[in-house]
Amino acid sequence: MTAIAPAAAGSGAEQGGSSGLFRRAFSFTRTRVGLAIVALIAAIALFGPFFAPHPPTAFVAPPYAGPSSVAIFGADNLGRDVLTRFLCGGRSVLALSLASTVLGLAGGILVGLVAAYARGWLDELLMRAMDVLLAFPQIVFVLLLVSSLGPQLWLIVLTVAASHAPRVARVTRGTAQEVIERDFVLSAKAIGEPSWRILGLEVLPNLSSPLLVEFGLRLTYSIGLIAAVSFMGFGLQPPAADWGLMINENRIGIAIQPWPVLLPVAAIGLLTVGMNLITDGIARAAIGIGRSAP
């Protein structure tokens, strides 16, 4: 990639490249606050299991027991340690939402690039197909597929990715159309470079800032969607420790023992807010392309 990069940078659209973008984004307070929040929650999710005081499925106290010396945040609906299950329940949310975001972004970028480059009937066909996928609210699309194939993790990752792809494809196509008209792309075409090289090495690097914003936005929504799906009981199945599932299992006892609901809800909320703050910072840094509506 480095061999061709100077041609792309020479277009003048992205002064300073993406390191400059990050530096500018980092100068906003909100970006730093967002980064701190996300780092904290991600650390809890990743390293939490090493600090868990009990095994995640061990019964340590009576159901819905309040905080005690054995369990500092009390026990859940079955009498398992709330702190342990909280520390162990973040990895799944994080891993699944990251996977679905990366997949959805990759798929959407591919479709958007091909549509913008091919034009004509292929463009029309691809974008109309995306419109059909856009005809469902994301959560309903996920539920539709879960209803026929059952609650399986790969399926949920794939459907969340598929529900992101059309939205990413629209953004990619919109911005790529303009880049494809530029001189350096036309000259690469004239030399006879293969299309995949032109798209991957000439066009794609010039879309980095809108796509970075899109990544942050999609990740924010992925976290919410994935957590909502497992909250509704279609994600990880009991007795797994998972933040979404944990909220559902314990919400009946919310009045007597709020901790097993409060901890995962706060973690998911903070994670999405932190992610959105970072995204907003990057969008502001990439002025003119900053858009944050769904």
Next chain:
Amino acid sequence: MIAILLRRLGLGAVTLFFVSLLVFGTTQALPGDAAQAILGKEATPARLAALRERLHLDEPVWQQYGKWLANMARGDLGRSLATEEPVSQLIAGRVGNSGFLVALSALIAIPLSLALGVISAARRDQAIDHALTTGALVLAALPEFVIGIALILVFATDLVHLLPAVTLLAEGVPIWRQIDQAILPAVTLDLAVIPYMSRIMRASMIEVLESDYVQMARLKGLSPRRVILRHALPNALVPFVQVTALQLAWLAGGVVVVEFVFRYPGIGAALVDGVANRDLPVVQALTLMVGGIYVLLNMVADMATILLTPRLRTALR
């Protein structure tokens, strides 16, 4: 312009057709046996055969689809596999409940986000604007069920028991007579859509306030209040109308999670139950309905934009 509107209408119809294909295809025509998938591995051959016949699984896929679509169009939604009730009867009351919930949220969200957007724009870069935009940024990120559960924790536990945490509708009483049951779900939906609506209102208001004719009105010595409400606001409304239609469309999906959180007896909660029970006819009917509403409202948003924007109205033939 009529040509454009007709084209958009046609596009909507085509999309709807593909939506029906997608619903049918993913639920019934998947490779493998739908009957086996529904009944599980321990099903007896007799029950499998009965279900196959009921879903017409033995016929060619296209014939199945044709029959299914014709039945749907006639309003015959089939019978629930879980309760044996006709699906139309099962969801009839729930459609009304969800409609009421969405209407209630819209009734709160539209004036409130309009006002917040205008205030933010008029006080641009002042403390109140910063507070409102930061609040919107935070709220926009939060998943609906997080907002819902936070509201339950604050308003419906032992701490302050103002509103019910779980919806319990009395039989035979119209829903608007028990509005307290719908307040928390409606507010949850509002907190999810207001950030987007007020953000668009703020942006479009700022654009209009910077235009020449508003400067002119100011220079004429009109009061700021009059300039904003009489001169700027009407012209700033177009993007707001569009985003309102889009957010209403979003609500069609938003109700699913929110109804589940509050166990509110609407179509969203019915869909979650249907998915959990693998109740194929219920899932098909509800996803088709939600998809239809979604497509329709997106179309309305596009058409409203075309009709309300003079430039588009004239420039595009």
